Amino acid sequence: MVRGYVQEGMISEAESLFWQMPEKNVVSWTVMLGGLIQERRIDDARRLFDEMPEKDVVARTNMINGYCQEGRLAEAREIFDEMPRRNVISWTTMICGYTQNQQVDVGRKLFEVMPEKNERKGVRPYYPSLISILSVCASLASLDLGREIHGQLVRSHFDHDVYVVSVLITMYVKCGNLVKAKMVFDNFAPKDVVMWNSMITGYAQHGLGEEALQIFHDMCSVGLAPDDITFIGVLSACSYTGKVKEGREIFEAMKSKFLVEPRTEHYACMVDLLGRAGQVDEAMDLIGKMPVEADAIVWGSLLGACRTHMRLDMAEVAAKKLLLLEPNNSGPYILLSNIYATKGRWRDVAELRNNMRERSVSKSPGCSWLEVEKKVHMFTGGDSTGHPEHPKILRMLERLGGLLREAGYSPDSTFVLHDVDEEEKLHSLRYHSERLAVAYGLLKVPEPTPIRVMKNLRVCGDCHSAIKLIAKVTGREIILRDAHRFHHFKDDLCSCRDYW
Numbered sequence: 001m002v003r004g005y006v007q008e009g010m011i012s013e014a015e016s017l018f019w020q021m022p023e024k025n026v027v028s029w030t031v032m033l034g035g036l037i038q039e040r041r042i043d044d045a046r047r048l049f050d051e052m053p054e055k056d057v058v059a060r061t062n063m064i065n066g067y068c069q070e071g072r073l074a075e076a077r078e079i080f081d082e083m084p085r086r087n088v089i090s091w092t093t094m095i096c097g098y099t100q101n102q103q104v105d106v107g108r109k110l111f112e113v114m115p116e117k118n119e120r121k122g123v124r125p126y127y128p129s130l131i132s133i134l135s136v137c138a139s140l141a142s143l144d145l146g147r148e149i150h151g152q153l154v155r156s157h158f159d160h161d162v163y164v165v166s167v168l169i170t171m172y173v174k175c176g177n178l179v180k181a182k183m184v185f186d187n188f189a190p191k192d193v194v195m196w197n198s199m200i201t202g203y204a205q206h207g208l209g210e211e212a213l214q215i216f217h218d219m220c221s222v223g224l225a226p227d228d229i230t231f232i233g234v235l236s237a238c239s240y241t242g243k244v245k246e247g248r249e250i251f252e253a254m255k256s257k258f259l260v261e262p263r264t265e266h267y268a269c270m271v272d273l274l275g276r277a278g279q280v281d282e283a284m285d286l287i288g289k290m291p292v293e294a295d296a297i298v299w300g301s302l303l304g305a306c307r308t309h310m311r312l313d314m315a316e317v318a319a320k321k322l323l324l325l326e327p328n329n330s331g332p333y334i335l336l337s338n339i340y341a342t343k344g345r346w347r348d349v350a351e352l353r354n355n356m357r358e359r360s361v362s363k364s365p366g367c368s369w370l371e372v373e374k375k376v377h378m379f380t381g382g383d384s385t386g387h388p389e390h391p392k393i394l395r396m397l398e399r400l401g402g403l404l405r406e407a408g409y410s411p412d413s414t415f416v417l418h419d420v421d422e423e424e425k426l427h428s429l430r431y432h433s434e435r436l437a438v439a440y441g442l443l444k445v446p447e448p449t450p451i452r453v454m455k456n457l458r459v460c461g462d463c464h465s466a467i468k469l470i471a472k473v474t475g476r477e478i479i480l481r482d483a484h485r486f487h488h489f490k491d492d493l494c495s496c497r498d499y500w
Contacts (some may be wrong), residue, residue: 003028006035026052030059037066046075057083061090068097091115092132099139108140108369108376130158134167141454141481143175144374166194173202176452176479176486193219193227200233206486207496209241216250228260235269239276240485242499247273264290268297275305276499280314296325300332307335315339330356330363368433368455372444379436389440396439397430403473404466411462434463438470438478450477458482468494 006014018024018032029052036045049055049063060083067076080086080094091114098107114133130149137146150168153159159168165188172181185191185199196219203212216234219226226234231254238247251270254260267290274283283302287294299321306315315336322332333352340348356362366381377387387393434455441451459467459482471478472492480487488495 003031006031006038009038011035011039011041026054026056026059029054030056030062033059034062037062037069040066040070042066042070042072057085057087057090061087061093064090064097065093068093068100071101073097073101073103088132092136095136096139099136107136108142108378111136111140111142130156131164131167134171138167138171138174140376141175141369141452142371142376143172143177143452144371146171146175162188162192162195166192166198169195169198169202173198173205174481176450176481178202178206178208191224193224193230196224197227197229197233200230200237204233204237204240204485206488207240207500209237209243209246212237213243213246226258226260228263228266231258231260231262232265232269235266235273239269239273240496240500242277244273244277244279264292264295264298267294268301271298272301272305275302276308278309280305280309280311284314294321296322296329299325303332303335307338310339310342312339312343327359328361330361333361334363364456366433366455366457368437368453370437370441370445370451370453372441377437377440379433379440381431381433387440389443392443393436393439396443397435400435400439400442400470400473401430404469407469407473409466409469411466432460432463434459434480434482435466438467438480441478442470442474442476447476450479452479453481455480455482458484459487464494464498464500468492 014032014035018028021028029048033045033048033052036042036048045063045066049059052059060079064076064079067073067079076094076097080090083090091110095107095111095114098110130153134146134149134153137143137149150159150171153164153168158164165184168184169181172178172184181199181202185195188195196215200212200215200219203209203215212234216226216230219230231250234250235247238244238250247270251262251266254262254266267286270286271283274280274286280302283305287298287302290298299318303315303318303322306312306318319332319336322329326332333356337349337352340346340352367378369376369378371377379387434453437453437455438451441453445451459480464487467478467480467487468489469492470476471489478489480489485500486495487500
């Protein structure tokens, strides 16, 4: 009965029945624990966890997952370290907790000692283990290890499973190898809707709107009905590439032709589409016409558009809405601070920062990383003093600085959000984490292999311009994945066509 109540979301009823039960066993304790975590009652869950007479691996993993969902990683790690026995799920839960909370470097270090990731570590991988590790590879953008796992799946004949293929496509997409993702997609039949969605979303993330639309039309032509996820992918593709006309038509066809009711996520895509195209007032009108209350994603899309087009009036409206919905989210503060700084309103910038301090709202530090010879190298904004090859990185940055000046590069100091002198601003830009990672990639990644850099935040506009030029003067292809999408830099061009 407790399990039934929990499955129906009736946690209070389950809890009442649970405490009346005279002979509770490990299953009932674990089910009740899961119910409390499901309701995000983490402190109540911890009290129950502490009372449990027997804590098996499932209960411990549930508790770790609950803490990770709340960003309470220290408490999650304490339980993880105390586990007498761990399985692949507990390892993956802890690693994903780090990666989902922007602590990629810690997640990677834990991943490196995970026994199930490698046969040489003493535990032969099995199907669930390989799938879990593949998902972690996607989060960490560990392409080399992802390829190895792909090989193990082929040798074990697991690559004929439609779910495995979908995970493989997602891994290659998130690691920046869209060509390999398409090969996996093309070589499998019959394809289900998840596979088609993975490919559409992949093209969208890489800024390839035409290709995403073509996959969408191919999917419809083979008689497979698109679902709500399909439309999020294809509308995102239209948004990222400025295809306003096509996006409008697809949004209208969702309900009239495909009988899919638009959800909040679809309205967010349309707000983003219109906002990016400069139609900010129309985007605001669409929010007013939504049949449901706009959520943080919708207002966040509008605020991002206001940042791009410097609509301070509407930005302040969107930011206030966001701060009511997510008072502990640093995003609205940062975006609004961006706009104030660009307009030289440093007093307003300072006031926002004071508000953040008063509310204990912290900004996630920018970090970038790349994989070289199966090892991930992390860089944070400021400098690279923590890296063993710091002097070489500095020399490469100096060399790049000279090449950029010769090519006509002029730094844009408006992307520095501090009221400091121009020299300090230029120094800050030079040591953004993505530039440090690119410099190291130029030192270590042999030609013609692309340099693949990942960043946990959105790339700044000045770094986007600089890396585009770096690709030209060095003759290298640089692929950058930021928090929103991919940028493929080659020959002074970016795949986003500077529309991002």
